[in-house]
Amino acid sequence: MTVSVVLFTSDLRLHDHPPLHAALDRSREVVPLFVRDRAVDAAGFAAPNRLAFLADCLADLDAGLRERGGRLVLRSGDLADEVGKVVTETGAEEVHLAADHSAHARRREEQLSTVLGTLGCRLTVHDTVNTVVAPGTVTPASSDHFAVFTPYHRHWAQQPVRTPLPAPRTVRVPEGVGSEPLPVRGYITGVSPALAAGGEWPARQQLSAWLRSGLGEYEDGHDDLGGDRTSRLSPHLHFGTLSPVECVQRALRKGGAGAEAFVRQLAWRDFHRQVLAARPAAAKRNYRSQHDRWRTSVSARQDFEAWKEGRTGYPVIDAAMRQLRHEGWMHNRGRLLTASFLSKTLYVDWRVGAEYFLSLLVDGDVANNQLNWQWMAGTGTDSRPNRVLNPVTQAKRYDPDGVYTRRWVPELADVAAPFVHEPWKLQGLERAAIDDYPDPIVDLADGLARFKRARGRT
Numbered sequence: 001m002t003v004s005v006v007l008f009t010s011d012l013r014l015h016d017h018p019p020l021h022a023a024l025d026r027s028r029e030v031v032p033l034f035v036r037d038r039a040v041d042a043a044g045f046a047a048p049n050r051l052a053f054l055a056d057c058l059a060d061l062d063a064g065l066r067e068r069g070g071r072l073v074l075r076s077g078d079l080a081d082e083v084g085k086v087v088t089e090t091g092a093e094e095v096h097l098a099a100d101h102s103a104h105a106r107r108r109e110e111q112l113s114t115v116l117g118t119l120g121c122r123l124t125v126h127d128t129v130n131t132v133v134a135p136g137t138v139t140p141a142s143s144d145h146f147a148v149f150t151p152y153h154r155h156w157a158q159q160p161v162r163t164p165l166p167a168p169r170t171v172r173v174p175e176g177v178g179s180e181p182l183p184v185r186g187y188i189t190g191v192s193p194a195l196a197a198g199g200e201w202p203a204r205q206q207l208s209a210w211l212r213s214g215l216g217e218y219e220d221g222h223d224d225l226g227g228d229r230t231s232r233l234s235p236h237l238h239f240g241t242l243s244p245v246e247c248v249q250r251a252l253r254k255g256g257a258g259a260e261a262f263v264r265q266l267a268w269r270d271f272h273r274q275v276l277a278a279r280p281a282a283a284k285r286n287y288r289s290q291h292d293r294w295r296t297s298v299s300a301r302q303d304f305e306a307w308k309e310g311r312t313g314y315p316v317i318d319a320a321m322r323q324l325r326h327e328g329w330m331h332n333r334g335r336l337l338t339a340s341f342l343s344k345t346l347y348v349d350w351r352v353g354a355e356y357f358l359s360l361l362v363d364g365d366v367a368n369n370q371l372n373w374q375w376m377a378g379t380g381t382d383s384r385p386n387r388v389l390n391p392v393t394q395a396k397r398y399d400p401d402g403v404y405t406r407r408w409v410p411e412l413a414d415v416a417a418p419f420v421h422e423p424w425k426l427q428g429l430e431r432a433a434i435d436d437y438p439d440p441i442v443d444l445a446d447g448l449a450r451f452k453r454a455r456g457r458t
Contacts, residue, residue: 003092003174005031007083007112008072009105011098011129011240012057013200014064016164018126019096020171026094029174032065033086034058036076036183039104048190049328049362053198055183057239060199062182070171073179080111087121090174094122098129098240101277102366130237131270132244133159135277145278146271147381153267164246192328195362196235203236207247211254218258222265223333225316225395226403230332231262234363237269244269272367275381283370284351286379290455294349303346306441307338308356310409313440315421316395317341319408326408328362333398339376340389345447347454350377378455386455388448395421411437 004027006020012034014020023030040046062072075082083095095116097109109125116123127134138155139145146152185191196202210231221229236242244266251259276282286292294300303312310318310325320334330338335357342353354373358364374380378387399405402420406413411434412420419426424439452458 003027003029003031003090004094004096005033005083005086005090005092007095007097008032008034008061009098009100009240010238012054012061013203013241013243014061014068014167015200015204016243016246017167018129018165019098019124020168021165022124022126023094023096024168024171029090029172030070031073031086031090031092031173031177032061032070032171033073033075033083034061035079035082036074037079037108038077039079039108043104045358045364047359047361047364048188049192049195049360050364051183052185052188052191052195053235053239053328053362055185055188056198056202057200057241058182059184060201060241064167064200065171065173068168068171070173071179072182073173073177074182076180079108080115083112084115084119086177087116087119090177092121094124096124096126099125099127099134100130101135101273103280103283104366106280128162128245130240130244131273132156132161132248132266133270135270135274138274143278145274147275148383149268149271149381152271152274153264156267156270161245161248164243164249192326192360192362194326195328196232198235198239198241198362200241203233203241206236207231207233207242207250211250215251215254215258215262216256219261222261223398225319225331225333225399225405226401226407228331228404232329234365234368235329238363238365269368272371275371276367282374282380283366287371287374287381288379288385290379290385292347292349292379292454295347296349300346300348303441304342304348304352306438307342307346307348307353311438311441312341313424313438314341314391315402315405315409315412315423316391316399319405322408324357324360328360330361331404333394335372336376337389337391337394339373341391343373343377344388344451345391345442345444347447347451350374350379386452386457388451390444392421392444409437 004023006023065071113123133156217229221227248263248266251262306312310321312318317338320330320338324330342348343350350373354370357369371380375382378385402417405420415423
């Protein structure tokens with residue numbers, strides 16, 4: 001076979017890349033292709049933070065290919081049509097693609113298969129490129145997917161994990177294949193000020209550093225808001241600049257409780273993908289309806305705006321929302337707290353919060369974002385759908401000294417613990433010193449009572 005096309009999507013790396021490996025095995029020349037899909041823009045998924053991170057990733061991928069004698073080919077438009085044009089230009093006989101399982105990815109694969117079929121070109125889809133275990137590999141006897149994580153994880157952990165593949169030494173690209181200029185991060189507006197850098201090289205540097213110095217503390221420290229001891233690898237996993245298979249293998253080689261806890265988080269990632277693969281409508285609809293009649297009043301919209309702006313009067317909630325705006329990323333414990341607060345304490349539809357998260361999160365992944373929101377709203381796979389996280393109790397547990405809170409809510413920089421988590425309890429001059437910080441927009445007891453009434457729990 002003379003020419004194959006490797007269509008990169010959310011797998012923007014050269015290490016452990018099965019589609020690229022297969023194409024190089026079968027063809028003398030390969031076209032590494034990325035298409036800026038018009039459908040992604042039309043769906044509103046092209047948020048500034050992800051576009052900026054993507055620009056970094058594409059530049060890094062192109063640089064890596066050029067070091068090996070190749071280059072990245074960039075096109076824009078309808079994905080299937082653009083791939084078809086490249087196939088026609090090069091006479092390619094195969095297109096290699098990483099499997100994905102969202103509704104959009106399924107439509108993309110169907111359209112691509114149709115177009116390539118008319119050109120006599122074969123489409124080969126590769127599993128376990130962006131997951132450790134492919135959706136549908138393990139299923140319970142009575143269903144097409146697991147709805148509970150614990151039994152899923154038990155089966156997931158028993159699956160063989162393939163050996164990661166090395167990066168290729170040489171990539172030969174056919175001459176004359178046209179490419180658009182790569183996007184430049186600096187030209188993208190609306191980007192969070194402290195957005196992390198994208199690309200495979202920084203991803204691999206970050207992974208190695210974290211495995212060396214952070215993994216051992218992960219089990220005990222991953223919920224420590226002030227300590228910030230998570231891996232922060234989620235953006236790289238989302239864009240595929242890191243292989244989850246390689247992450248699992250390298251963590252398990254290190255061993256220990258931290259490695260087990262980290263690998264368990266990667267299992268959660270696969271769990272959500274197998275749920276969404278089986279129930280694609282869960283991206284927008286309740287996985288399990290609680291017959292909620294969410295608040296839609298003027299006061300509800302005002303509460304939502306206060307939540308967005310980090311002005312709810314609950315410091316840990318405000319800190320997390322401000323971190324999101326500044327970094328395009330949020331600590332996982334913060335995600336749980338802010339989602340519970342919006343959907344249960346304020347009783348605002350989880351979809352409103354999920355959409356706002358996707359407008360800012362650099363790791364804005366449909367499966368993880370939507371299904372984690374449903375988990376916290378009690379409409380997803382959580383076996384305790386009516387649990388409510390108390391932001392004060394949680395703050396005292398996971399930010400006991402107020403380090404995280406003061407970092408993101410400077411109005412409270414001089415407030416000592418425990419008042420930093422309950423500033424409304426300050427009196428006199430101490431309260432006057434922080435008069436630019438708002439009182440709580442809702443009493444927690446009132447919010448809980450409203451939620452219980454709505455769910456028929458009173």
